[in-house]
Amino acid sequence: MTLPIEQDASRFRQIVRGKIKQNLRKYISNSELIGRRGKDLVSIPIPEIELPHFRFGEPRGGVGQGEGEVGSSLGPARPGDGSGPAGDQPGFHILEVELTLEELAELLGEELELPRIKPKGKRNVQGEVVRYTGVRHVGPESLRYFKRTYREALKRQLASGTYDPDRPAIVPIRDDKRYRSWKAYPRPESNAVILYMMDVSGSMTQRKKELVRLTAFWIDTWLRAHYKNIATRYIVHDATAHEVDATTFYHLRESGGTRISSAYDLCHQIIQKDYPADEWNLYAFHFSDGENYGGEDDRRCLNLLQKNILPQVNLFCYGQVRSAPGHQFMDTLGRLNDEKLATAEINDDDEIYVAIKAFLGKGL
Amino acid sequence: MAPISPELLDLQASLEGYARDFGLDFFEVRYEMLDYRMMNQVAAYDGFPTRYRHWRFGMEHERLSKSYAYGLHRIYEMVINNDPCYAYLLASNNLVDQKLVMAHVCGHSDFFKNNLWFAHTNRRMLDEMANHAARLRRHVERYGQDRVEEFIDACLSVDNLIDIHAAGVRRRPLPAPEAESESRRTVRKMPAKDYMDSYINPPAFLAEQKRQLEEAEKQHRRLPEEPERDVLLFLLERAPLENWQRDVLDIVREEAYYFGPQRQTKIMNEGWASFGHTHIMTERALKPEELIDYADHHSGTVAIHPGRLNPYKLGLELYRDIEGRWNRGAFGPEYEACENLEARRQWDRKLGLGRQKIFEVRRIYNDVGFIDEFLTEDFAREHRLFAFDYNEVTGEYEIAGREFDEIKRRLLFQLTNFGQPIVDVVDGNYENRGELYLVHRHEGVDLDLPFAEDTLRNLYTLWGRPVHLETVVEDEGKVLFSHGPDGGARRPVS
Incomplete structure (x- = not known):
């Protein structure tokens, strides 16, 4: 039975997502819960729409009860506080909540409307x-x-x-x-491997790597909720490619040119050696700023992707981080038409959401 | 939704017996047992499962379910002001919780029945809400969801513009019959014999009468005659709305008036119910082994959170204070005049009027009067009340002081008109162009201007002709905001 509230709730969600009633979008405010996952703090948005009405401006003071000297702090101002009669909603106050991995993934899924992944492979038994x-x-x-x-x-x-x-x-x-x-x-029984590849040539700045790290955090969160075991491998490349550990992956900085094909080559070798595609769900993510050595190498990349990588993996995603104008590798990939291939540009924190949606929105 | 178990029914009977012994006089209470999902849903509809469809209930539901899911709050019960009074219990409450909640509900039901400010509320609201839903469903079928919803949104945007301190829905007398208004046009002389006429009705008197008449006539032609605080009523009567729109507006207004008293008496109502449950539980109902669970729950209910007043706590303590003072006779001019703190503390005339007094208080006051009359300096000191302010530099709230006058002033400001700005219609035919002219009674705090401009736009939707709002902006003085076919505008008022 669907509860009547479901209709109202789904209409509200449609407004929040901007599908209907665009005129209300400007009244959306996000009060939030603060979620904690290990050391990372994650804000859990609780969208609210406040219809305009005549009300007083600016956060006002009020009356409270308890100990304390004049001037002692009561904590930071929170949106939505300080209006209305004393304590409209007793017992409702903002706290930090500890999140499990599942809850975090659920939040992400809800927020971005991600479809659940259907793992492939023979050991797809739910334990x-x-x-x-x-x-x-x-x-x-x-x-x-x-x-x-x-x-x-x-x-x-x-x-x-x-x-x-x-x-x-x-x-x-x-x-x-x-x-x-x-x-x-x-508990899902199937296994997956995530292969992260990143360009570490001179043009990849610390800021760009931070964007990659944040994107990878959410990708990890989502995929971990769907698989029992996740192996993660990291490949860095400039003109040549190496496999490294996670710390090195995010901190290594090389100078020199970029040959993306070197990374794809190594990726293919790792898959060949360790992860037979009929037993593993393979996810490959590649981040770069879009500069590549030249047209020759672009062709090599396309070739490798088409022949060796795409047939093996569940998904191949390319994220282009704060690219400089000019020739971009993303345009090259645009020539390929494969449903397992997803590309996105990540220029800012906000675009991480867009990228994750582009990558994981296929449910592969 | 399920009826409660026979065990709980027995419990209800005994608790209600204790409540009557205590002096409570309440509507019959009907309990329903809900699991947390249903509870969140019913709470989203403000307790009315049959309410009309609107996205804001969905919004409320999302908020409630999320904070429930993360363990931030739970709703133990809900009570509906209705006769019979409906109350919902959370199925996962343990037995002591249910006992406490039922005792608490008796207090609310008594308050709904006896408090003066609830006298005008519809006691068949459960049915009425279902009727509202049916009426709106019909409009949606005929005019489409988007159109009706948009209109509801516009109405909700002004649903705080009601005359909340009027005890009834309608303050204005019915329009006078035509005959009487005819007779008002001629000056009536005082009855006198012919030869006395020039003494009893001297020309000056007649001239004065005529002037007054003309004045009244002018006033009569002005619309509204007196500034009208019930803006919704004015719109309902005067705005060029289609019938279905008028019906929607009527529904929104009726619900605003129904919920008004609950917002007006939050402190008194929760305080009264808490006062009731502490007496019923600790004096009669509690078994020894339940004591700790009870104390645990009760202390959670009346816990203090820095930066906000807990209405349960404040109300409960005020009733206790009043009862104590009236028992001791610690009131009246003699007591007020006494400056010796020790003597005040020891004051005891053994009047024993406390219980009688608080029952009277719960009958005739609302929160504004309650605080104004009974929040004393001694109380504020004893309960460590303070005023806090927002510090722009640190972005935090800080304790501003503990001066009694300031605390009281702020509390009263927060409670007056629910802490909402007061806005009157002063002219429905402004400049003789059929435009609506509103005045904000500025009392030192400015309006949220962007919001006010958007509200005006919604009012323009309702009124159909340009609308104006006169308010005061700090540093600028009087400002007139307008909204018409060409959009919004603002200009200073000379």
């Missing part, structure tokens, strides 16, 4: 993974939940008057005991 998320009254002692058991026992002893603050001994009885319980989540 299960067990996670301890619940609490129950019975279970093996090895799963006893100490804190909850203690709390129950404390409550009981307080209530029955057997708690002595001078000798605070807590003795749990059977009814107090709590045990962790688990839930099984489906």
